[in-house]
Amino acid sequence: MEQFAALIDALVYTRSRNEKLRLIAEYLQATPNPDRGWALAALSDGLDFSAVKSSTIRNLLKDRIDPVLWTLSRDFVGDTAETASLLWPAPEHPPSPPGVTETVELLEAMNRKTVVTELPRLLDRLDASGRYALLKLATGGMRIGVSSRLSKTAFAQAFDVSVDEVEEYWHGLAPPYPELFDWAAHGEAPPDMANLPTFRPFMLAHPLEETVLDLADYAAEWKWDGIRVQLVRAGDETKLFSRSGDDISATFPELLDVLPFPAVLDGELLVRGTHQGGKEGGAASFNALQQRLGRKTVSKKMLAEAPAFVRLYDVLLLDGEDLRALPWTKRRQSLEKLMDRLPESHFDLSRVVDARDFEHLGEIREGSRDDAIEGLMLKRKDSPYIAGRRVGYWYKWKRDPLLVDCVLMYAQRGSGKRSSFYSDYTFGCWDGDPDAGADLLPVGKAYSGFTDEELKKLDRHVRQNTVNRFGPVRETDKSLVFEVAFDSVHDSKRHKSGLAMRFPRIHRIRWDKPPHEADRIEALKALIKD
């Protein structure tokens, strides 16, 4: 556990992505199985131990130190695992620390009753860093700035294999991934995925900036506003995965017995309605779909009121055959033929948008706002299906953004290449007539949309016009106007303004515009479409 704890500590304090990759890769190379497999699982998807919850830790601590002192400490530190690691009364002569695998086995063996005696025994064997690593590992997500993708990339780097291949096998394997290490580190045959209903990484699109495409080479489809899903059937089991590869089957049970043959299908999950594209479009708003997301169980009422279906974009595997290397046109033919074998109740086909030429397509796109559709997708007709985002194959061409003038209210320093600059901005609109004493209410946050030169000027503006500090946050004198671009705006109970913008970014910095001429909340409310 000491090396794992040292790795976690080093990762916590490292900002550079390359350095994080190096640290993880070195650990994976130097650590034996199955320790490194468990560590990889903890860093990527997180491990889950049913007996250990945040409340378990809290209760253990409250039995050992004054509950009031515990609560004050927890509030200040802001993290239960870290507070507990600092406050745990360590024995004077701690027994020898456990290894990672021993730790995982002990945690797995705990139940709600035994955890009360067994977890303390484990904590007694570790120092503060070790206790932190243990409690983070035991309660799932590490939250130390390491994404699942980064861990896999580090694994690929450590053993000189392709990260795409790692992704391909990953979702069919379980921690501590012995097959993955056998293949990558010891040159054995790759794991066999054929009969497993596992997630295949999505092919993603680049935004189309100024490029003009030839429609002889590209096909266009609508970009529907739902969630991208993958429906997989293999070995008599069907599973539904989200864009990140999370298994969301339980949330949409109506889709689990409607795919009658082995396949991997790519599509947009939508709810029946007429919001997007009218009657012909046949899909409700994103907000309607959102009511169904994140639920572990679904009521009958919900199933009846908001029935879900999949609008199909692509087919990756079909009847045991891998179609991903084929050009898009061939896969599209297979998909069209496939529709006869699928029930209309739960599937339809994302139709191809016909246009005479690119200019005509642009006109069609202009109309997409009235149809409440996000925009268009452009797919090169000869493109294979490749995991991730590759230049030149797929583009998303969103409709032009909405614009609103907001006033800069708060700023925070950024990370990565924006570190040391105030680059994260919170902006607001007036809740009435600013000349009659109205206030600004925050309506959104943006971190992008400006050049490096503009960033330097913005940073200077924030530093010279600070009126208040709250920890890392600076409140400015509210003298600068941003023209903010965003895709859409929705009702939200979570924000004081009652609004939530989707994808806000800085469109233009209006150095010239006086703040009282910025927009009011009502103007923004008028743009709500749901």
Added chain:
Amino acid sequence: MAAAPFSWIKPEPHGIHIVPADCWVDPSRAVDRALVTHGHADHARGGHGQTVATPETLAIMELRYATRDGATPVAYGETIRLPGGVDATYIPAGHVLGSAQILLEHAGERVIVTGDYKRRHDPTCPPFEVTPCDIFITEATFGLPVFCHPPIKDEMAKLLDRLAAHPDSCVLVGAYALGKAQRVIAELRRAGHRDPIYLHGAMEKMCRLYEEHGIDLGELRLVADHAKDDMRGSIVICPPSALNDRWSRRLPEPITAMASGWMRIRQRARQRNVELPLIISDHADWGELTRTIQEVGAQENWITHGREDALLRWCQLHQKRARALAMVGYEDEDD
């Protein structure tokens, strides 16, 4: 007519008021007569008519405010008689150069105002002296049980190990310009580090002042006088505010470190983008605060600033009388 006990001393939001002397301890605004515990700006404001402090603290204030008007020096162990029959004695507090607890005596009653203090060894100032009193007025900057400052030699070893592992970089240490910076340098020297140490311009005068007071800091150089390559493999010290500033871009691939008691908390370090947290503080940690309250054994403990809730709770659990004073203007974000 006998006055009520301790009615001669009144905590006010802007300082501790000694009524018969019409005099304030560490007032946060200008007054006619101030007793100042130490030179940090939040305790030693400028513009007082008379300032009573140790000679070292007065020298620090002169450096900052460019005036000695009204300066009245009192050496450690010395007592000064104030108007209204109040005696003030300055006792080492172990916080920074010149820092003192002030023992106030009037009508047979003894009150100590600690200012800021610590109980650990510090080569740049004499150690805190436990002094019996009736009312002990203590700080509580690190008044939570999560704060436990490790031995400073462990932190120095961390710093020197990192330096040795990255000979082409420099380690940039953010440290409070008064006290922390000089203590870190002195401890590095004690740990056997003989190389030149580079300073941000804002550190220079205070380091010279420490040297004039007999504290050997070894060879110090200014960053501004040197090329990037000169500083590879070196330690550079700057104020915490310069850590993430564009100023640091003139340094060779700096590894960002910060010397502060707050570094005990991971998120605090991450908030400041610190890669190498050094848990070094000039304030008492939880163990020191509670031990000091026990050793001083006052009838009553008043808590000026910091995490007073938790220290109050501890006093309650240990049957010690205590109250929190609502003091404004003391900030220790960078310590």
